[in-house]
Amino acid sequence: MASGHYFGTDSSGRDLLVRVAIGGRISLMVGVAAALVAVILGTLYGSLSGYLGGKVDSVMMRLLEILNSFPFMFFVILLVTFFGQNILLIFVAIGMVSWLDMARIVRGQTLSLKRKEFIEAAQVGGVSTASIVLRHIVPNVLGVVVVYASLLVPSMILFESFLSFLGLGTQEPLSSWGALLSDGANSMEVSPWLLLFPAGFLVVTLFCFNFIGDGLRDALDPKDR
Template identity: 45%
Template sequence: MINKENTISKDMFAPAHVDPSKSEKIAKPSLNFWQDSWFRVRKNKAAVVSMVILVILIIMAFVGPLLSPYASDTQNTKHNNLPPRIQGLEDVHWLPFDGTLTRRDGAVYNAYEVRKIDAYYWFGTDNLGRDLFARTWEGTQVSLFIAFMAALIDMLIGVSYGAISGYLGGRTDSIMQRIIEVIVGIPNLIVVVLMIIVLKPGIMPIIIALSITGWTSMARVVRGQVLKFKGQEFVLAAKTLGASDTSIIFKHMIPNMFGVIIINTMFSIPSAIFFEAFLSFIGLGLQDPHSSLGTLVNDGFVSMIAFPYQMIIPSVMIALIMVCFNLVADGLRDALDPKMRD
């Protein structure tokens, strides 16, 4: 006996109704290159967290000195070498903000109570009684300014030099590459020493010294990209339409290299910060009363055993900035490089 529920009717074989207006509808929203890259960066949690930390550090570099009740260059020898002390956290002994120090024999004492000082220094003071909170953020501001200026100059010079060298080619390219090889062979430290001999120690000699030799890597990368693009169809079409060489380089080729340029610039910023800190640490950087993170580390190194916070705080700041910039650059490389796409 045939069950009516299991019978197959002819209605089941009727063709599906298709709406012609929706046949070519794209379900996923259309994204341009930068929107797609930002979507990929957001999937990299380390890069996003590093961006947030960098934004906070940059804001604090300008706002931090204003939050402190003490000026960064005001000396108060009666308050010298005081440890960090923050109001509201001084009773939390497992945090390093209770104003205590450890003697060489291991005894712990409260420096503020022993010296009868009723004040709060959030990052402590140095050997001249200057507030380290204000000096640390001003030093961060100076270090970031030097790094960004050096990276900007490296980008402008390196992109222009590399693009012209790769596009012209031939003997011109050979001569320009030999010049780069000569510049690469000059140690940065010698250039810095010469700049300081010619000019007074300060921010500008450091930026000039970093810029003299720092643009060569960018120039080589851009030259390689230009050599790759030079024979492609969009360049040949621009030549056919009568575009000038300058227009082809700066309006057609360089916009197609923005990803590579941004990545190399981001990687050059932490290198510039580290080199500036190294120069300041060996005494070739800024001079008092100006400060950078490198000069603060140099000052704290002298009294590292007795007052370790004077060196630890700026050292942690340098490490944090360098790690965050490297993680952001790594995330941008994964997002902007087509070969890294999943």
């Protein structure tokens, strides 16, 4: 404490407080980016699939099921093997799975919305499919989308931390909470603070995002009113 290193230092003499702050920036960036990908791709894909219906909906849902059944960890290992470890791979890998559940949720909401009178009125008025989806359906599912996105951020942070803990995520000089947890676990008996501080920040962050998500769900989800 007197030396100014409030969280102590690691085996290389690096300030742990600074490393935790930098690691949090990477973890939060990955979580928020994954949520944005889920919002954009999942909302457009799900609303289009639900609105078009019929064979198009069946084909789009089968494609979604194929992607969801893909061995994701095997895919990550292949990416790391061929392209090396970098932060871009984390975005690509997590982006591939973050939007799949969002698409299903939005599709379910769209199936109920497209039978509403204002959608039928737009169809009778000759409004194009793109306009109906973007101007009528998407705005009416945003409440559910925001709730799910807020709950998706902590799960994506945890997922990125898991990849980094296994050595498949961020590498030096970049760092994330998962990488710090991996380093701390290796020296837990000698320097337990290297594990405790990153773990504490990760747990508190996950709790806060889940708390916010529960609050948004109570406020925006009509089923919970």
